[in-house]
Amino acid sequence: MKIFAYAYSDPLLESFVDPASWGWEVDEIYHDLGKRGELQQLITDCKSEAVVYLLIRRLEELGDSVAEVSDRLSTLEAMGVVTIAIEQPYPSASTNPRAELVKLLQEIQRQQRSRRICQGHARSRLEAAPPPGKAPYGYRRSKSKYTIDRSTSPVVKDFFENFLLYGSLRGAVRYLAKKYGKKISVTTGRRWLTNPVYRGNTAYHNGEIISDTHTAIISPEEAAQIDRILRRNSRLPARTASAPRSLAGLVVCGECQSSMTITRVTRRHQQQEYLYLRPLHCPHRSKCGAIAYQAVLEQTIAKVCSDLPLAVAGMNFPQLDAIKNSLGDAIARQQDVLTQLPALVETGVLDDETAQLRVYKLRTEISTLQAQLATLPPVNLRSVAQAVSIPQFWLDLSETERRFYFREFIRQIDIVRQNQEWTLQIIFIF
Known part of the structure; x- marks a missing residue:
């Protein structure tokens, strides 16, 4: 039995x-x-x-x-x-x-x-064909792949460029509505920013992604920058990513550990306004006092110019380069295997079905490695730090542009109070 x-x-x-x-x-x-x-x-x-x-x-x-x-x-x-x-x-x-x-x-x-x-x-x-369903806005659906829709793709491209320029999702959504009359929700805008289709990749319901299946609307460098901006904005309080002031969402009171909000004060019959930073939820009975916004901004620029080059110099660039080289070598090896598969089919070592499965697996592995490579900091971070360490660079920017660059480098700004005086301590993102 x-x-x-x-x-x-x-x-x-x-x-x-x-x-x-x-x-x-x-x-x-x-x-x-x-x-x-x-x-x-x-x-x-x-x-x-x-x-x-x-x-x-x-x-x-x-x-x-x-x-x-x-x-x-x-x-x-x-x-x-x-x-x-x-x-x-x-x-x-x-x-x-x-x-x-x-x-x-x-x-x-x-x-x-x-x-x-x-x-x-x-x-x-296996044939890298699009999944079932309607093509994303900006594309048309052909028999075997997505193709650019010339009438709507400029709208999508402009949306991405606005987000890359200002780093504000809500601002990019408002920009589309104002310029093109294209009204989308913030949720839809976020889906556009993370949709692999706009990057030339095809994603399937099983979570696997195949790279370079059709013409992309944004380049790999732009896609990597979008991902960095989204990760950066996710650390900020709600709605501060699109706030008009450059320090919004970054400043914390070192005394009470409360986030500081920007308040605007005007005088009757006068057009001039005064901006202050005050703690949003101060637990002390004697509340921590407000501080002039312009004074904090000027000290922030001075601290960035003096501290940023030192912070970048302390990064372990050789180790970062080793990680990038390792990922690059792994991608090259997988691509080399891809080029060998047709010869194996011709010699009868692999049949067509097995070769297709192997190609699909290799392309998904390459997509995963490329995604890991895109999350790493840019190689030229040291040269960028030198360029932005000039005070005049910051003074020539608008508040919106300054907001973008501050969030590219700064995680948090602590205000350290000492009696009636205060100083700044800047925590960089790296």
Whole structure:
């Protein structure tokens, strides 16, 4: 008396089954990948072996149609083999076994129809074809890839350029509505900024991404900069990313650890306004006093000019370069393997289906490595630090432009109070 186990896996949809997943002490495991040669061997062995039980996950694994499943079940039952579907109820002795069997066959038919749909989607992925659904705004859908929509892609491009220039998502959304009359929500704008399609990549519902499948609207460098801005803005309090003042969301009172908000004060019958930074939620009975905004701004510029080059000089650039070189080498190796696959198909070492699977896996691995490379700081950070360490550079900028550059380098500005005096301590992002 023996117990056999059989599993069928479609290479387009599944990986190899773990032998320990059966939960029984199995004498022999048969596993088919794509074709059912092992199933035929199983039936042959059942004729010569005293097999009592056959474990399978689901009955539809025995064939590609209900007729095939029924025929193989009948063959196994004729040999006295009891088939147990461990992930699916199987009719045995009951009050109405025929009704149970009809219901089970309907379930098998539904599962096989669903599998065929999934197989079609998987074949499209192997060919790097777009997933089902409407093309993102700015693109049209062709038979095998996305193509640029010349009437709407300039709108998307302008949206990205505005965000890259000012670093404000809400500002870019308002800009679209004002210039083009294109009204989108902030949520839609955020989806545009992170959508792989605008970067020339195709993303699928299984979370995998294939790079360079069609013409991109933004370059890899612009995409990396967008990701850095989004990560930077996520650390700021809500709505301060689009605030008009450059210090908004950055200043914290060192005495009470409260974020400081910018208040505007005017005098009656006078157009001149005065700006102050005051703690938003000071817990002290004697509240921490407000500080003139312009004085904090001037000291911030002076501290950045003096401290930023020292902070950049303390970074471990050799280690950063080693990480970048390692990722670059890994990408180059994967691309080299890609170029070798056509020759292996021609010589018969690989068949077309296996080669397609390998190409798909390599391209998704390359996309993952490229994403890791894009998250690293730019190589020219030291030269940029030298350029922005000139006071005149900051004084020539508008408040909006100054806001962008402050957030590129500064994580937080602490105001350290000493009696009636105060000083600044700047915490950089690196």
